[in-house]
Amino acid sequence: MTEQTVSTENLQERLFSKLEASNEDMIKIRRYLHMHPELSFKEYKTAQYIQDFYKELGVEFRANVGGNGVVxxxxxxxxxxxxxxxxxFDALPIQDQKDVEYKSTVDGVMHACGxxxxxxxxxxxxxxxxELRDELAGEYVMIHQHAEEFAPGGAISMIEDGCLDGVDAIFGTHLWSQTPYGTVEYRTGPIMAAADRFEIKVQGRGGHGANPHQTKDAVVIGSQLVQNLxxxxxxxxxPIESAVLSVGSFVAENAFNVIADSAELKGTVRTFQPEIRDLMETEIARVVEGTAISTDSEIDCKYFxxxxxxxxxxxxxxxxxxxIEGLEGVEAVEGAPQMGGEDFAYYLENVPGTFFFTGAAPEEPYPHHHPRFDFDERAMxxxxxxLGAAATGYQGE
Structure with a gap:
């Protein structure tokens, strides 16, 4: 065993000891934030809380990085x-339905994703x-990012504002309520999908429900679109590749005896490979154009x-x-790619790094973005x- 290896192990032990000693404070921080959630691009008090934390420590930081970000x-x-x-650090527009002492105090807003x-x-x-800075080698950049939940997200603006300046590598994790505590899921290559959305507006010709032959029924046309898409x-x-297309909204509100004049459809597309992403965008436009011609209607499609x-x-x-293999009480498992999206992707387009899932399933797990979402706080x-072992250990790579 080399002197450097011994030194690294001793540093890791001291780091872990400090983290264990701060565990109760970490839980208190989490519960305070859970009680005071803020939506994407509106996380002003949360950002101030983070700034105040670093001020008290005497740690150098930058505020308002790319928006509400703190570095x-x-x-x-x-x-x-x-x-x-x-x-x-952003939350979601969901009503917290958990019966816990740290339930969200903000009506219609909760931390439903960890x-x-x-x-x-x-x-x-x-x-x-x-606290260990006198023993550390290198520099550690703590990126507190706003607005992950709502595109264009906070990552891209923070990168443009220099949060990755001088960075050699980046690591990130997501506490995952669907993976058992003690398990870490990793994957080389694509681990989360590209997340696109589309909006389609059908303009037909409304009329009386008794005389459909005099109309261009937007409901029927929209239904054809859903089937074709x-x-x-x-x-x-x-079939070897992966893609998901889901129509999540179909609105054509009318009285029961009225043929719809217009309809709006909204949906999402998830892909891993750039060429499949391009294909889906092209094919959606083709289906929309063909349906418009075959139904003699006007259909506008916007792809984002x-x-x-x-x-x-x-x-x-x-x-x-x-x-991870050198740590006790945790197992690294190669997981399947997730169809969810994450703007951590932008960091990895700029510097080397990896993103992984830390198992945090509670006794009664609910999916992310569910009104009763929670996680096992031991996972923090x-x-x-x-993250600490990876960051400090990377100095020897």
């Missing part, structure tokens, strides 16, 4: 690499790293590209797995240890 930097006493760690836990984890880890994945995408796929780098993912300490 803190912790410099070690020894030269080394610059490693970034990221946590998001971002409160992400923030508490990174703040606690930052405190531990700051649902065939794109099964008949236009190579959201976050690209999250594509993990091989070297950093391999390093993460080796790091585990996530902090993994």
């Amino acid at each position: 803190a930097r912790i410099k070690g006493a020894k030269p080394g690499k610059t490693v970034a760690l990221r946590a998001d 971002h409160d836990g992400h923030t508490a984890t990174l703040l606690t880890l930052a405190k531990a790293l700051h 649902q065939q794109l994945v099964s008949r236009r995408v190579d 590209r959201g976050y690209p796929a999250v594509v993990n780098h091989a070297a950093e993912t391999d390093f993460l797995v080796k790091t 300490l585990q996530a902090a240890k993994i």
Whole structure:
């Protein structure tokens, strides 16, 4: 065993000891944030809370990075690499239906995806790293990102504002309510999908329900569109590849005896490969054009590209797995790609890194974005240890 290995192990032990000592405070931070959620691009008090935390520590930070983002930097006493760690902090427009003491106090808004836990984890880890700064090599960039839930998201504007300046690698995790505590899911290459959306407006010709022959029924036309669109994945995408097309909204509100004059459809497309993403956009336009011609109607389609796929780098993912294998009480498992989207993708387009899922399933797990969503709070300490071990251990890579 080399002297450097012994030194790294000793540092890790001290880091873990500090994280364990701060576990109760981490839970308090998470619960406070859970009780005071804020929507994407409106996270002013949350951003101030993060700033106040770093002010009290005496850690250098920048506020209003790319919007409401906060970036803190912790410099070690020894030269080394610059490693970034990221946590998001926005909430969702969902009514909290949990019966817990830390239930959201904001009507119609809740942390239904674990971002409160992400923030508490990174703040606690930052405190531990700051206390060990005289023993650390390199620099640690704590990226507290706003607006992950709503495209265009906060990542891209924070990158444009310099949050990745000088960064050699980045690591990020998502507390995952569908994965058992003690399990970490990783994957080299695409791990989360590109998330696009579309809006289609059908303009037919309304009329009396008794005389459909005198109309161009927007409901029927919209129904044809739904059926035709649902065939794109099964008949236009190579079965070896993956894609999802879902129509989530179909609105044509009228009285019972009125043929709809217009209808609006909204949906999402999820893909992993850029060429499949291009294909889906092209084919949706083709289906819309063909349906308009065949029904003699006017159909307008708008396609909005959201976050690209999250594509993990091989070297950093391999390093993460080796790091986890050296820890007690956690198992690294190669997981399947997720069709959910994440703007962590933008960071990985700019610097090497990896994104992984930390198992956080509670006794009664609910999906992310569910009104009763919650997670096992023990997972925060585990996530902090993994991120801390990865960040400090990367100095030797």
